[in-house]
Structure formats: structure tokens, C-alpha cells
Amino acid sequence: MFKKKTESNVDTTKDASSEDKDQPWAELGLTQDEYQLIREILNRRPTSSELAMYSVMWSEHCSYKSSKIYLRQFGQKVTDEMNKHLMVGMGENAGVVDIGEGLAVTFKVESHNHPSYIEPFQGAATGVGGIVRDILSMGARPVAVMDQLRFGAPEHPDTARVVHGVVDGISNYGNSLGLPNIGGETVFDARYQGNPLVNALAVGVLKHDDLKLAKATNPGDLVILFGARTGADGIGGVSVLASETFDDDGPSRRPAVQVGDPFAEKVLIEACMELYELDVISGIQDLGGAGISCATSELAANGDRGMEIQLRNVLLRDESLTPEEILMSESQERMMAIVNKRNLKKFEQIMNKWEVEYSILGKVLADEKLVIRWDEQEIVNVPPKTVAIDSPVYERSVEYPTWIDELNANSSESLPRETEPSEIAAQIIQIASSANQADKSWITSQYDRYVLGNTALSMPDDGGMIRVNEESGLGITMATDANGKYCQLDPYQGAKLALAEAYRNVAMTGARPRAVTNCLNFGSPENPEVMWQFKQATTGLADGCVEASIPVTGGNVSFYNQTGDVAIYPTPVVGVLGVIDDVARRIPSGWQDTGHNIYLLGTTKDELDGSAWAEVIHDHLGGKPPEVDFQKEMELADLIHGANIQGMVASAHDISEGGLAQALVESSLRFGNGARIWLGELMERDGIDLTAALFSESQARAIVSVGREDDVKFVGLCEARGVPIVRIGVTDLESSALEIQGIADIDLLELKSAHVRTLPELFS
Amino acid sequence: MKIGVITYPGTLDDRDAQRAIKLAGATPVPLWHASDDLKGIDAVVLPGGFSYGDYLRCGAIAAQAPATKEVIKKAEKGLPILGICNGFQVLVEAHLLPGGLIRNEKQHFVCRDQRLRVENSDTRWTGMFSENEEITIPLKNGEGGYIADDETLKYLEDENLIAFRYLDVNPNGSMNEIAGLSNKQGNIVGLMPHPEHAVEPGFGPDTPIATRSGIDGLRFFQSVIGQVVG
Numbered sequence: 002m003f004k005k006k007t008e009s010n011v012d013t014t015k016d017a018s019s020e021d022k023d024q025p026w027a028e029l030g031l032t033q034d035e036y037q038l039i040r041e042i043l044n045r046r047p048t049s050s051e052l053a054m055y056s057v058m059w060s061e062h063c064s065y066k067s068s069k070i071y072l073r074q075f076g077q078k079v080t081d082e083m084n085k086h087l088m089v090g091m092g093e094n095a096g097v098v099d100i101g102e103g104l105a106v107t108f109k110v111e112s113h114n115h116p117s118y119i120e121p122f123q124g125a126a127t128g129v130g131g132i133v134r135d136i137l138s139m140g141a142r143p144v145a146v147m148d149q150l151r152f153g154a155p156e157h158p159d160t161a162r163v164v165h166g167v168v169d170g171i172s173n174y175g176n177s178l179g180l181p182n183i184g185g186e187t188v189f190d191a192r193y194q195g196n197p198l199v200n201a202l203a204v205g206v207l208k209h210d211d212l213k214l215a216k217a218t219n220p221g222d223l224v225i226l227f228g229a230r231t232g233a234d235g236i237g238g239v240s241v242l243a244s245e246t247f248d249d250d251g252p253s254r255r256p257a258v259q260v261g262d263p264f265a266e267k268v269l270i271e272a273c274m275e276l277y278e279l280d281v282i283s284g285i286q287d288l289g290g291a292g293i294s295c296a297t298s299e300l301a302a303n304g305d306r307g308m309e310i311q312l313r314n315v316l317l318r319d320e321s322l323t324p325e326e327i328l329m330s331e332s333q334e335r336m337m338a339i340v341n342k343r344n345l346k347k348f349e350q351i352m353n354k355w356e357v358e359y360s361i362l363g364k365v366l367a368d369e370k371l372v373i374r375w376d377e378q379e380i381v382n383v384p385p386k387t388v389a390i391d392s393p394v395y396e397r398s399v400e401y402p403t404w405i406d407e408l409n410a411n412s413s414e415s416l417p418r419e420t421e422p423s424e425i426a427a428q429i430i431q432i433a434s435s436a437n438q439a440d441k442s443w444i445t446s447q448y449d450r451y452v453l454g455n456t457a458l459s460m461p462d463d464g465g466m467i468r469v470n471e472e473s474g475l476g477i478t479m480a481t482d483a484n485g486k487y488c489q490l491d492p493y494q495g496a497k498l499a500l501a502e503a504y505r506n507v508a509m510t511g512a513r514p515r516a517v518t519n520c521l522n523f524g525s526p527e528n529p530e531v532m533w534q535f536k537q538a539t540t541g542l543a544d545g546c547v548e549a550s551i552p553v554t555g556g557n558v559s560f561y562n563q564t565g566d567v568a569i570y571p572t573p574v575v576g577v578l579g580v581i582d583d584v585a586r587r588i589p590s591g592w593q594d595t596g597h598n599i600y601l602l603g604t605t606k607d608e609l610d611g612s613a614w615a616e617v618i619h620d621h622l623g624g625k626p627p628e629v630d631f632q633k634e635m636e637l638a639d640l641i642h643g644a645n646i647q648g649m650v651a652s653a654h655d656i657s658e659g660g661l662a663q664a665l666v667e668s669s670l671r672f673g674n675g676a677r678i679w680l681g682e683l684m685e686r687d688g689i690d691l692t693a694a695l696f697s698e699s700q701a702r703a704i705v706s707v708g709r710e711d712d713v714k715f716v717g718l719c720e721a722r723g724v725p726i727v728r729i730g731v732t733d734l735e736s737s738a739l740e741i742q743g744i745a746d747i748d749l750l751e752l753k754s755a756h757v758r759t760l761p762e763l764f765s
Numbered sequence: 766m767k768i769g770v771i772t773y774p775g776t777l778d779d780r781d782a783q784r785a786i787k788l789a790g791a792t793p794v795p796l797w798h799a800s801d802d803l804k805g806i807d808a809v810v811l812p813g814g815f816s817y818g819d820y821l822r823c824g825a826i827a828a829q830a831p832a833t834k835e836v837i838k839k840a841e842k843g844l845p846i847l848g849i850c851n852g853f854q855v856l857v858e859a860h861l862l863p864g865g866l867i868r869n870e871k872q873h874f875v876c877r878d879q880r881l882r883v884e885n886s887d888t889r890w891t892g893m894f895s896e897n898e899e900i901t902i903p904l905k906n907g908e909g910g911y912i913a914d915d916e917t918l919k920y921l922e923d924e925n926l927i928a929f930r931y932l933d934v935n936p937n938g939s940m941n942e943i944a945g946l947s948n949k950q951g952n953i954v955g956l957m958p959h960p961e962h963a964v965e966p967g968f969g970p971d972t973p974i975a976t977r978s979g980i981d982g983l984r985f986f987q988s989v990i991g992q993v994v995g
Contacts, residue, residue, distance in 0.1 A: 172874045176907070177815045179777030264775050264818025271774075355774065447874045449905045451962040452813075454781040457977065468968070471784075585967060589976040672973065765871075 011324060012049040013378045021046050029056035035393055042387045050373065050380040053325040054294040054388055061560055063291050064392035067526035068558045071536055074543035075553035083552040086515055094135045094215055094287065095205075096554020098516040100580045102475050103209050107139040110149065110202040110481065110520035110576050112559035116258045117199035121166020125199050126174035126261040130333050132203040133178060134287035137270060138336065140213030140277050141205025144453060145467050146175050147185040148201050149481050149520065149574045150444075153194030155436040155763050160189070163197050164764055170261075171201070172447040177263035178270070181456045182448035183465025186481060186574075189436045192489075195564040200520045200557075200574050204479055206469045211277050215286040216304035217339045220367040222283055224297070224308055227352060227359035228269045228335040231292075232318035234259040235331030265334040272355040273336065281347045284339035294328045294388070296337040298371055301385035307366035308385070310373045314360045324375045339365060399536055400529035408490060411623030413609040418692040425691060426745035428618055430755050432696070433666045435617040438659045439759035440670075457584040461667065463506040463655055464579070466587050474583035480506035481577075484658065485570030486611045487626035492534040496541035496573045497629045501700050502657050503577040504549055504631075508638030509653040509703055511588040511645045512579030517546055519556035519575050524568020526560045534571040542573060548631035551577070588645055590654045591671020592706050595734035597651050599676060600715075601661065601683060602637060603702030604725050607693040613659040614696035633701035640724045641703070649711040649718075656702040661729075662695040664704050665739060670753050675736030679743075683727050691744075706732055766791040766990050769806035771836070773798040773827045777814035778849065778961060785961040786810070789986030798830040808845035808889070808989050809836055811852025813905075813959055823866060823908050824854030833859060845889040845989045846953045850906055853945070853955035862946050862955050863921070864913035869906065870938025878970035878979070879904035879958050880932035881944050885925050888951035892991065893984040900981035901970045902958035904936055904944075909957040911939035924949060929956050960985040 024046065026036035031052075039047050039055050047055060061067060076091050084090070088105055089097035095109035113128025129146060136143045148171055153160045175182050180203070217224070235258065276282050284304065286296045293315070301308040315327050322330070340348050352359045366372070371388070373381035419425050432438050441460065450459040457476055458466035464480035482502040488495030500517065507514045519542060524531040546553055562569045581587065592599075609615055610624025644650050656664045669676055680694045689697065707715045719726040738746040768786045770793055772779045783793035794804050798816075803809070816827035827833055837859055840846055848856035856862045869875060878901055883894040894900070913921070918941055921927050929945035937957070945956025960982030963969040969979040 169873075173907075176874055176905070177775070177777075177818070179814060262818070264815060264820070267777070267815075268774050446876050449874075449876050451876065451903045451905060451959065452777050452781070454784055454962060454965070454968055457967060462976075587967075587976075591976075593973075593975060672971070 011375050011378050011380055013380055014048055014382045017048045018045045024052055026052065030060055031056050035059060038393065043383065048380050050325050050328055051383055053329050054298065054381065057291040057329055058294060058298060058388045059392045061526065063295060065558055066393050067395050067397050067560065068535065069394050070396055071539040074539060078543045078547050079552055080547065080550065083550055087552050087554060088212065091553065091555055094138045096516065096518065097139060097212060098554060098578060100475065100477060102470055102473060104469060104475065105207050105209055105212065106204060106477055106578060107136055107141045107207065108202065108204040108479065108576065108578055109135055109518050109555050110200050110574055111135065111557045112520050112522060113199045113201065114197065114522065114559050114562055117167055118163065118195065118197050120258040121163045122170040123258050123260050125167040125170030127259045127333050128199050128201040129171055129174045130261045130263065130266050131289045132201045133180065133266065134289065134336065136203045136205035137273050138213065138215060138285050138287040139205065139207065140211040141207035142274055143180055143203050143205045143270065144455065144469065145183045145204045145465060146180045146202060147183055147465060147479060147481060149186045149198065151188045151190065151193045151198035151572065153197065154191040155189045157194055161764055167199055168444050168447055174261055174263045176449045178267050179452045181450050181452050181459065183450060183456055183459040183467065183479065187441050187444055190485065190570065192485065192570050196562040196569050198522050198562065198572060202479065202481060202576055204477065213277065213285050214303065215299055216284045217300040217306050217308060217365040218304040219283055219341065220306060220365050222365045223340045223342060223345065223361050224310060224363045224365065225338045225340055225348065225359050225361050226315060226335060227338060227357055229262060229265045229332055230316045230318040230358065231327055231330050232332045233322060233326060233330065234333065236326050236329045259331050259333050261333050268355050268357060269334055269336060272351055272357050275351045276348065279347055281344045281351065282338045282340050286337050288335040288337060290331060292328065292330045292332065298385045298388040300337065300339060301371055302389035305369065307368045307370040308363060309366050310363040312373055312375050314362050316358055316360050324380050397526050397532045398529040399533045401533055402530040408623050409625055413615045413621055413624050416615060416619045416621055418690065422744045426747055429662045429666065429695065429747065430752060432613050432617045432659050432663060433752065434755040434759050435613065436759055436763065438613055438663055440757045441760065443760035443764065457587050458510055461671065462590045463509040466510055466512065466581065466584055468584045474585050476581045476584035478507045478510045478512035478579040478581060479576060481574055482506065483572050483574040485572045486622055488538060488571040488573065489622065490611050490624060490626045492537035492571045493541035494626050494629060495571065496538040497545035498626055498700065499573055499575040500542060500545040500549065501629050501631065501634050503575045504634055505637065505655045505703065507577045507579035508641050509588060509655045511586050511642065512581040513642060514551055514577050514579045514638065516578045517551055517553045517575060519553065519573055521556065521558045522562055522569065522572040522574065523560055524563035528568065531568050538571055538573045542575065545631060549635060586645060588650050588653045590652060591668050592652055592674045592676060592732040593672050594651055594708065595732055597706040597708050597732040598712055598728055599704055599706050599730040599732060601702065601704055601727050601729045602719065602724055603633065604699065605683065605687045605689055605694060605697050605702065606699045607689050608697045608699045609693065612696060612698045613663065627698050627700050629700050636722060636724055637701050637703060640719060640722050644715055644718055649707055649715045650705050651708055652706045654704050656704065658698060660696040660698050666752060666756065668704060669739045669749060670756060673749055673753065674732060674734050675738050675740065675749055676730050676732045677736065677740045678730035680729060683729055686727055767794045767806045769794045769796045769803060769809040771796045771798060771809065771811055771832050773816035773830060775815045775818050776812055778812045778959060781961040782810045782812040785964040785982065785986050788964050789983055789990055791986065791990050796832050798827065798832050801831040801835040803835050811846065811848040811855050813850035813852060816851055816855065822858065824851055824858040827855045828858035837861065840953060843950065843952050847890050847985065848955035849959055849961065850957055853957055856953065856955040861953050862948060863917045864911055866908055867910045867912055868908050869910055874907040875936050876905040877936060879936060881929045881958060882932050884930055885928045885947055888928060888947040888954050889989050890954040890985050891928060892988040899932060901963065901972065901979050902960055902982055903962040903970050904958040906937065906957050909937035909939065911943040913940060921946065928954055
């Protein structure tokens with residue numbers, strides 16, 4: 002069918018030095034300036050392999066060239082206090098945080114947005130696979146995953162295709178890996194039509210001593226590729242080069258979306274665990290975007306060394322691959338290890354036990370040069386740092402959006418407010434059954450939340466909690482949040498709000514927030530208004546982190562989420578990691594006991610702009626998002642922690658989208674237990690009307706239920722700490738209704754049916 | 766008392782089964798699929814997961830593994846065997862239990878706290894339950910729909926070999942609401958739900974009393990210990 006690659010048609014460094022030629026730099030996404038820069042670095046034209054490497058490593062996705070100048074804030078706006086627990090910060094595969102008892106946690110969110118639109122199942126599946134390998138490459142055992150999903154309008158005909166594919170992909174891959182899925186987000190909005198966001202988070206646990214870095218530091222160490230064979234996955238762009246060397250009747254070009262094999266990844270995890278346990282490797286890197294190009298250049302660059310690679314040694318699924326394609330392939334379930342020769346035997350034994358294929362590609366060089374050969378021919382000879390680290394950095398133009406003043410001026414103040422009790426009750430149900438506030442178990446019941454036996458909390462609780470030390474009970478909580486509507490109204494404030502909510506969610510489980518990760522989903526960086534949003538959001542997040550005294554440990558940026566001129570809402574997903582001394586002290590989110598007092602903590606203001614109420618009832622988005630005050634968030638978190646240590650908090654639930662009403666609905670439906678609620682005192686104290694009392698999305702608020710025996714003490718504690726507290730009701734297990742005085746007795750079965758049936762009706 | 770837990774490549778719930786055995790008061794013994802050395806165990810658990818990726822029929826390749834073959838030999842001699850989820854599929858593929866398990870009726874993987882009725886408390890793994898006791902055990906599978914021909918179903922019903930039936934909801938479209946089976950001797954039990962995930966307060970299914978407090982699964986393991994030792 003097609004010609005096997007022969008030596009004569011390989012573009013060598015010798016060729017590149019002796020003969021110039023036109024190269025398809027533009028097709029590979031490089032600018033003319035970037036191409037010139039490569040020529041200056043090499044003092045000749047690049048070979049086609051080198052051109053492929055630079056083009057993909059200097060892409061937005063790999064190099065962060067448009068975002069770098071803003072991401073620096075996360076490393077700069079820090080205090081000693083914030084960095085107290087930080088073991089590895091920005092720049093590595095994932096951040097690492099000390100959690101005590103000699104243990105550390107590594108966690109990260111990554112986007113797989115574009116592939117998940119083209120091929121939702123594989124896009125989402127390999128998103129999970131990729132983030133898990135990031136965690137694995139830090140020396141950690143992955144212990145949980147979460148996902149942050151944003152889809153188009155629920156009724157749009159294409160949405161079901163994406164929803165089904167994405168959920169199946171996560172379910173299929175994550176469940177087969179044996180990692181509990183402990184939470185996440187699902188949001189629907191027409192603004193994500195054609196640009197769904199599929200973000201995946203993974204958490205891993207390691208002993209301090211097991212920390213691994215993606216570095217090749219010891220000359221002579223072997224460079225070994227192991228795991229799945231290399232195939233033609235995800236080499237889309239590079240086909241430009243490959244096509245130059247194939248006959249016209251050659252094979253059709255390759256799929257751009259990678260295909261996942263969760264079984265191969267599960268085996269890879271176990272094999273890596275044994276490598277770490279027996280201290281076999283000196284460096285490790287997962288292969289994700291940019292494949293072997295990325296792994297070799299990063300390992301060498303991070304270790305201030307070089308590398309010598311024989312590309313013919315790569316085990317292939319498809320013998321027809323060209324050197325350029327092998328370098329670029331994004332085949333999944335592969336890792337690259339740096340192994341000292343004396344450990345080779347141990348390495349081989351572990352690979353053989355788990356039946357994992359491997360091949361020795363080359364060795365680490367003392368000099369900072371990356372040399373790649375195809376048989377005897379040298380096809381790459383570059384300084385690794387120029388590929389992996391010193392990519393161009395851009396300060397893209399930034400413009401204040403022309404439309405934003407008008408949007409901010411169009412507040413929710415003018416929207417009519419109901420006073421009729423039955424109409425208000427109907428609004429509560431309407432919001433609770435809207436796609437964004439409805440029960441998500443149609444999705445989450447497709448994920449295994451039990452495997453590994455350490456899940457202490459999972460959806461629909463405020464955060465996902467995992468025990469990490471079975472002896473002591475030490476555990477962690479993860480929560481992620483983002484509200485694209487708030488960010489559209491004000492990206493600076495919106496990013497802070499995402500942090501505030503994730504922080505509050507973690508605190509409501511009884512854990513202490515300790516570190517932050519993020520996944521910044523935006524439109525095109527070439528649009529100055531998008532760049533303004535990005536600048537505002539990163540600045541807001543960095544400032545919020547200083548105010549909350551909690552560090553960003555790493556993150557991911559996804560640009561180009563837009564169709565034509567219409568970008569998605571700026572969507573900075575913020576993940577907060579918390580630590581809890583003993584998961585036995587976790588706080589559940591629903592009412593389980595009768596006669597407990599229900600308290601609202603915090604102050605309610607008339608803040609309905611960008612709210613679920615404005616969206617669901619009035620199809621309105623405008624005005625200014627709620628205010629954020631991290632001092633108040635911290636006071637609330639400290640209060641819950643203090644009260645929980647003394648065993649006073651029977652349940653807690655943060656108040657966010659949908660306001661108090663939604664929090665009450667979720668708290669009663671969690672275990673199907675009723676309550677009697679009165680709002681008069683709250684309305685009088687905070688000077689608000691019924692609509693604001695029920696639906697305002699004011700921050701730094703939560704509802705808690707407290708047993709009678711702890712009542713006096715709890716109220717006293719709140720007053721002493723200056724956290725506003727008002728009793729709004731009492732739990733009543735005899736009642737089968739959420740009884741809101743002066744409004745309605747909302748039957749729990751009816752409420753549940755409305756809350757639960759939305760997603761199955763849309764997608765079953 | 767030593768209870769083995771076989772790990773195949775792709776097995777996921779092996780550590781959980783080992784933990785459950787420990788909590789029940791016995792000694793878990795990890796066994797490796799490629800070895801026929803069963804290390805002198807008194808009983809064995811085939812745990813859940815996706816052995817060999819389940820790329821062929823679920824459990825089909827695991828049924829041929831050296832460790833499984835040794836287990837099959839000992840089955841006739843009365844070795845107590847518990848197959849959970851993928852382990853149940855292995856038992857069926859190994860013809861130690863009849864019938865087959867197919868993709869869930871709704872075509873989705875399902876994870877839920879499942880109510881079950883214990884229909885046969887006269888096996889090595891269910892002795893500590895009372896007849897018709899209702900219990901809650903987490904269920905999580907993609908291919909858990911039990912099928913068999915009429916003759917087999919009749920045999921299972923007549924001989925009282927249906928160990929567990931689904932209550933409230935039939936989560937995967939299983940015939941006759943079958944959640945688990947035993948053989949006639951009562952030493953072999955296989956079921957789709959995961960008893961090893963309901964053994965420790967705080968990490969099991971929700972109960973009306975408290976979040977994640979269900980530990981009905983513990984008695985599976987206590988049953989076999991009590992009976993083997995006693």
C-alpha cells in the first residue's frame with residue numbers, strides 16, 4: 002500500500018545544514034517570527050522532525066505563551082504563610098501539598114474540551130486518563146477523580162449527543178481504573194453550545210519520600226518508554242509533514258482524537274506503584290500532549306541535561322509511522338522513566354510481572370542537547386530548554402469589552418417579584434427542577450464512588466472526602482466551582498467567587514482549606530476582550546488566594562473555546578483541597594435527626610444579579626455579581642471547624658446558586674426529611690424581602706442543623722466569633738414536607754420528583 | 766483463618782476485599798492470577814473489577830487463569846468461594862454457577878445503594894443472615910443483567926439456589942430479580958452487589974440513621990469464618 006520509511010527520505014540535521022527549503026511552518030501553527038526564532042536558535046533551518054517538535058511544544062496548549070505573564074501572579078502574590086505546606090508549586094506536572102503524618106497530596110484539573118466536542122466518548126475518557134497520569138508521574142497513587150462539565154442548552158438537539166458521550170466516556174474509563182468519582186459540576190448554558198467544557202480532576206497521595214519529579218539529572222541513566230505502544234493517535238497537525246513523504250495513494254490521514262484503553266492505564270498505575278515502592282527510577286514523566294517530544298525535552302530541560310534517543314526503538318502499533326509522527330503521537334497510557342543501569346533488572350521484572358511492554362530509547366547526556374536518531378541518521382539536535390521552557394511569551398492586547406457596561410447596568414432590580422405565597426412556592430420548585438439546579442444523580446450514578454473503600458463523602462455532599470490514612474483517619478476534601486455567569490458580569494469578581502464557593506464547600510465538610518488548583522477555560526486569546534477577561538480573572542483569583550491565605554499549586558489553561566466571534570463565558574474552574582484530621586468527624590449535608598434547630602449563618606443582602614432566580618424565572622443575565630469578602634469566608638470556615646471539633650454540627654450545607662431556598666430543598670431531600678422554616682426574623686434583621694431571603698446568592702453563608710443539647714453553646718460560639726446567626730427553623734422527621742411558614746407546605750415526594758426527573762427526562 | 770483474594774490484571778476491589786476480611790477477623794492472603802499456588806487458604810474471594818479489561822466477555826479470560834483453575838479444582842472439595850461482581854462473572858464463565866451476565870438493561874453503568882433480600886441463608890457465606898432478611902449493599906456494574914434459560918431458572922428456584930434478590934428496583938434487568946446465586950453444596954456464592962463496600966461504618970451505604978453507616982456486607986465474611994472455624 003505505502004512505502005516504508007527509508008533512510009533516503011528522512012530529513013536529517015545534515016540535510017538541514019546543507020540545503021534550505023520551504024517549510025510548512027504556517028500549517029503547523031507557527032508564526033513567521035516563531036519560525037525565524039527557531040532558525041536563529043539552531044543557526045540553520047530545522048529538520049522536519051525539529052519543526053514538528055517546536056511547533057507542538059510552542060503551541061498555546063503546551064507553552065502557555067499567551068497566559069504565562071498572568072499566571073506568574075500565582076507564584077508572585079504569595080506569603081510565607083501560604084507556602085507553609087507547599088512541597089511542589091507551579092510548573093511541575095501537578096502541585097504537591099504536605100498534609101501531615103509524612104503524607105502529601107497532589108491534585109490537578111485539566112481540560113479536554115475540544116476533543117470532547119468532536120468525539121465526546123474518547124475525548125472525555127482520555128481526559129480522565131491524562132490527568133490521572135499527571136498525578137501518577139508525581140510519585141503518587143491516584144485516589145479519586147472528579148469532573149467539571151459544561152454543556153450547551155439542555156433542549157438543544159446536539160446537547161444529548163455530547164452529554165451521553167462525555168458521561169459514558171468518564172464512566173467507562175474512570176470506573177475501569179478503580180478510582181472513585183467523588184464529585185464535580187454539571188452546568189448547562191447555550192453559551193457552551195459547540196464548546197462544551199470537559200475538565201477532569203485527579204487527586205493522588207504519596208509519602209514525602211516518594212515524591213518524583215520530571216527530571217533527568219544523572220548522565221548515563223537510561224531513558225525507557227513503557228506502557229502502550231505508539232500509534233497514530235492525536236497527530237492531527239503533523240500530518241502536514243507526513244504527507245510530504247507519503248505517496249499520493251498512501252493511507253488516509255490519522256484521527257486527531259486519541260483513543261483510550263483504561264485497562265492499560267490500570268496496569269500502568271500498578272506497575273508504577275511498584276517502581277516507586279522499590280525505588281527503581283530516578284525520574285518520570287507521563288506522555289500526554291506532544292508525546293515523546295514533550296517527555297524527552299522536558300525531562301532533559303528540567304534536569305539541566307541532554308538526551309540521546311534512538312527513535313527506531315519505539316514500539317509501534319503501526320509500522321508505517323514516520324519519525325515526525327512518532328515524535329508527535331499522543332497515544333495514551335504511556336510513560337517515560339529515567340532509570341539507572343543498576344536498577345534495570347528490577348525495572349524489567351516489574352514490567353514483566355504486569356505484562357507491560359517497554360523499550361530502552363537511549364540515555365541521559367551531560368550536555369544540554371537533545372539528539373534523536375533514526376537508525377544512523379541524526380534527525381534532531383536541539384537545546385532541550387529551547388523546546389520545553391524558553392518558548393515565546395506574548396503580551397497579547399487587552400481591551401475592556403465594549404458590551405460590559407451595558408450588561409452591568411442591566412441589573413435584576415427591575416425584574417418583578419412575586420408576593421403571592423403559592424407563586425413563590427412554585428418558583429422554589431421551578432428552580433429546584435431547572436437543569437442546573439436539578440438532581441445530578443442520572444450522571445453521578447454512572448460513576449463508581451465506592452472503589453478503594455475510603456470515600457467518606459461524595460456527591461451530592463458539598464465536597465468529596467477521601468480517607469488517606471486508614472490508621473489515623475486523616476483525610477482530604479476536594480471541591481471545585483465556577484460560575485460562568487458571574488464571570489461574564491465581572492471576571493475579576495467571578496474568579497474570586499469561584500474560589501469563595503469552593504473554599505466554603507470544603508469548609509462545610511469539616512475540613513480546613515489548604516491549597517488551590519485551577520482550570521481556566523476562555524475564548525480566543527487573539528480577541529483582546531477575551532484577553533481582558535483572562536487578565537481580570539487570573540488577577541482576581543490571585544488576589545483572592547492572598548486574601549484567603551491559600552496557595553495556587555498549579556493549573557491548566559484552555560483557550561479558543563469559541564465558535565466564530567462568540568466566546569464561552571469566562572469559566573475559571575477553581576478546585577480547593579482541604580485537610581481533615583479524622584474523617585470520622587466529617588459533616589454530612591442533609592438533615593437526619595428530628596427536632597434540630599436550623600440556623601442560617603452569615604448576612605443576606607439583596608443580591609440577585611446573575612442568580613439562578615434571575616435565569617430560571619426571568620431568563621435574565623445582567624448587573625453585578627455578589628460581593629466577596631474572604632475575611633467573612635474565613636470566619637465562617639473557622640466557626641464550622643471549631644464547632645465541629647466539639648461535635649456540635651449535625652449537618653451543614655453551603656448556600657450558593659439558588660440561594661437559601663435551594664439549600665433548604667437539598668438539605669431536606671438528601672435523606673427525605675422534612676422541616677419547618679420561618680423567615681420573618683431573617684427578613685427583618687437583614688432588611689430584605691421574601692424573594693431576596695429565599696433566592697439571594699449572597700456569599701459567606703451556610704445553613705447548619707444543631708441538636709438541642711448543643712444549642713446554647715453553638716449560638717454562643719457564633720456570637721463570640723462575630724458570625725451572624727439567625728434561627729430559621731427546625732427539622733421534623735414526622736413531617737413529609739418542607740414547610741415554609743406563610744408560603745406553603747411543599748410535599749417532599751412532589752419536590753423530589755420535580756428535582757430528580759429533569760435530567761432523566763432530558764437524556765434518558 | 767486465611768482467606769485468599771485473587772488479583773487479576775484489571776482487578777479493582779481486591780484491596781477492599783482484603784480490608785473486609787481483616788475487619789471480619791480473618792487473615793487476607795493476596796493471590797496472583799498467574800500462580801497456581803493458593804498458599805493454603807481456607808476460603809477465597811474473587812473480587813470485583815475489569816479483569817484483563819473485560820474486552821472479551823466479562824470474566825472469560827480470568828476463568829482461564831492458573832489461579833482460577835486451581836480454585837475450580839478445589840471447589841469440588843468444598844472450598845468456600847465468594848465471587849463479587851467481576852468475580853461472579855468469573856464463576857459463571859468457569860461454569861461453577863449457571864447462567865450468564867449481560868449488559869445492564871438501560872445500557873449504563875449503575876452505582877447505587879441497593880436493597881436486597883437474602884433468600885438463602887444456608888450457604889457458607891450467608892449463614893449469619895436470617896432467612897428473608899433485607900439488607901443494603903452497594904451495587905456498581907455495567908454488565909450485571911442475569912440471564913438463564915427457563916429450565917435453569919426453574920432449577921434455581923426449585924432448589925432454592927437464588928441467594929439474593931433485588932428489592933425496590935431491579936437495577937440491571939436481571940431475570941427473576943436475581944442478584945446472586947449459590948451452588949447446591951452452598952460453598953460457592955456469586956453476586957453482583959459488593960459486600961466488601963459495606964463493612965466499615967463511615968464508608969458504606971447511607972442508612973436512615975447516618976451517612977454511609979451501612980455494614981450489612983460484613984456478615985458475608987463473618988459467616989464463612991464462623992462456619993469454617995466452628
